[in-house]
Amino acid sequence: MRPMAILTDEQVAQYHEQGWISPVDVLFADEAAAALAALEEAEAAFPDDLHAENRNNAHLVLPFLAELALHERVLDCVRSLVDDPLTLSSSVLFAKAPHTGSYVSWHQDATYMALAPADFVTPWLALTPSTVEGGCVSVIPGTHQGGIVPHTDAFGNDNILTRGQYVEVDASTAVDLVLEAGQMSLHHPHLVHGSQPNRTDDRRVGVAFQSYLGSGVRPTRGEHHVVALGDRPVDPAFRVVPWPTGTCTPEGRAVRAAANAAYSDVLYDGAEVRRLL
């Protein structure tokens, strides 16, 4: 018999009505500290592979991040929210240095992801505490209900979102998703969310597994490199790539570079400016 799901019926109902759930416990404090230490060790050893401009798909070169992406508590929650998840499409390391202006403008993830239907979910796992002062993720509840709304690209220097795209919102209705290290939030691909600068003395680090795709999701354009969550066949519309076998191995780097290049083409479709991914 399957063990009881982590998310309660009330939490699942909240996800469908409000577009988010938070907080959910994933790691014990010592496990979260070990994950942060593993990341910081890798950042020091491979500075060209892991930095603010090269933050996508690090789960393809970091085995500890791959393990987190496959963590049973993460997958259990994902299974409660999307229909038969088979793949993870990408990940983003969102690190904000202390006392910097880095922020994320209000946006809906699915705008440029070129995936449909919107049967996918993004867990955001905190590797450090994520507080209001530290610039935690904030959401505008219920905004996933109206589909994708037009975004404006703004490419601000401090805006760490891909194209700096934004939508106008009533920020007074925002809910701050405060997390302890080792906790995660989950958000719907149409939910408007963003984050403010880190005004603390400490880094704020989280990883967004963006996103776990239900088995009925397909690309609407572009090439999508995904990792499989199990042995079940994945639709040939996706390119299934291997999980890493070591930290920043030449093979892993090549897999990640190809995935990032393809993802960049998808995300920057029609954009006038491109950042390094």
Ligand SMILES: O=C(O)CCC(=O)C(=O)O
């Ligand atoms: O980490 C942040 O500040 C923003 C995260 C975000 O936009 C996302 O996970 O989609």
